[in-house]
Amino acid sequence: MDNSQKKKIETPTPKSKFEDSPVFNYINNLSPIEAVRSIPTVQTFNSLSFTSPPPVFTSPHASFHRESRFFRCHNSVERSKALESLDRSVSTQEEVVVASGEVDLNKEATLEDQEEDETSRDRVDSPGTGDIVTQVLLDPSGVAPQGEDNASSSEDVSVGLRKILDAQKENDTPGCRRLMADAAELLVFRSPNDSEAFGCLVDKISSSERRFCAGVKLTKRHDITKDVQANDNQPLAVVPNQSVSNLHRGSMRRRCLDFEVLGKRKKDIADDDQQAVGDNKAESSSKCVVPGIGLHLNAIAMASRGIKINTIHEDSATVEIQKSFLGSTTPVQSQDIMRETLDQAENEPGKGLAVEEETPKPLVFEELNQDSLQKKKQVRKVEEPGEGDSCKRCNCKKSKCLKLYCECFAAGVYCIEPCSCVDCFNRPIHEDTVLATRKQIESRNPLAFAPKVIRNSDSIMETTDDASKTPASARHKRGCNCKKSNCLKKYCECFQSGVGCSINCRCEGCKNAFGKKDAYLLAIMESKQEEDLSKVQQNPNLSKEVEQNPSSDQPSTPLPPYRHTVVHQPFLSKNRLPPTQFFLGAGSSSFRKPDGDLTQARNEKKPLETVAEDKTEIMPEILSNTPITTIKAISPNSKRVSPPHIGSSESGPIIGKRTNGRKLILRSIPAFPSLNPNQ
């Protein structure tokens, strides 16, 4: 039978003879041509299975995971609808918008694969971005959506995209330009920059920004009230056929690309700057972008602000939009907020839609609809005069806005009109200076422009956390060094970023409402304990060893009841309290009243043994302090202590060498009694 089949395959018999036969069908099913469609599968695998790099480094892949979650909302039906609308050719802009959304989605996947497949990014950075865009557009395999794709949808997408491309070739519509710019933007993001750090930053930022952009591109710029009404009960990104006014968006993105290439389009910039003299806010807004990062931060800021407000004020569309113009305190924070909000939105369809729908609008309006923009600006000023717009506003006097003192500069955006800076050089007209300074700073500190807050890519942590609360796994990269603010004011970068303090922090008397450092450390220890316990449970021999060795400060001792209240910390535990609650509960005044005392106690270098031996009846206060004690013992100078250090040093058995975030999730009370010989 096999031989006969092979013969049939190998023999060039007339097709008509067999094509109706079951054997032929079977052979067709065996055709390797179908097997070629493995690319989407690969993508799916990539997006689901690849572990993320250590959180110390910004993780574009980790972000991609979330993006994929975000994009999951683009189901085939929606895509079909979009393509139907394309075929109807209702509006060229709409087509472009839809296509852009699809392309962005797929570009992302393609680029991700490229990143993972190749160590160098030169390919992406190669000139001819437009060609790459075309390639993406015309490459069904690359375009094929992952997971859900079937042949028809994939083909539809490619066909639709080709139509779009052809139409755009015929008339160079703004949408076309924008499409190209969108792709170029992504490519620029992937371009190796002045330093690895910058690339790292770009990855981080761009990932979030792209997430935002996806919403933007798939969002229609229609009446605000309509938006809200129509948004109810719609999944994310269910509006692919809605139109976004792309004209200015395109130009803005393009500017970002231009910025990225030093001097490439300086003339444009200069022209824009001249136009900026007119001081249209929309213009200046689009102007406050510094190479690469700036635009994204702006977008993120706007997005997050919009999301944030929208989530709260779902019932007031006007207010939402108006507030959406408001900038955020820090880009990173916005990023986190947005991410969380998006997470939450996924779980709450109603909100999710609002988030998806409202978020991009500010951008569109700001760029396009100047009339409404001005009105909204007026209202905004009335409502929240203190808040900035999408761009940061600095007040630099001496730094010329060319140092990291300047928030604008540090955030990678140009200063704009609302800034009160003096002698500002952080302007597009001084692009050379800006870039040179950036390079200089990066040479000194490659991570100078990297996001200060990094996210733990651990999906478990993030998914188990309530999005409405503090960032589950976000942490300040370098940590704070607060001495007097107790990490309770915005002086503290951790607090300002809305993240808890971590082991990287050298703060004293940390009371960070988003998560205290000691709690963080305690969680690490706890996780290690639980890990050891689980090991012990799996290996009775080990358990015996532990029991027979009471002198060792082993965590095998049953955890006391107070673990329930103490151990669960807001930013790590699934059952964590909201920041405030946590602070008042686990970190209440009675719980850790004298932070100064705490600091002193730490400096007294309590022996680690105290931690383990006292834990059975220790007061929560002491317990909560003990980790710090441990750390202090390791680093009496309050200097940064690296996690591995803890694990390998005197606290070795307790913390262990492998303390990743995931373990922190496993904070429920395990079957400790089984390890207790008295029970």
Added chain:
DNA sequence: GAGTTTGAAACT
């Protein structure tokens, strides 16, 4: 709005 406090950034 002016002055103070604070901690990061920059400098030595």
Added chain:
DNA sequence: CAGTTTCAAACTC
């Protein structure tokens, strides 16, 4: 690398 200075945001009044 540690200590000091500079700086601008955050905060207070």
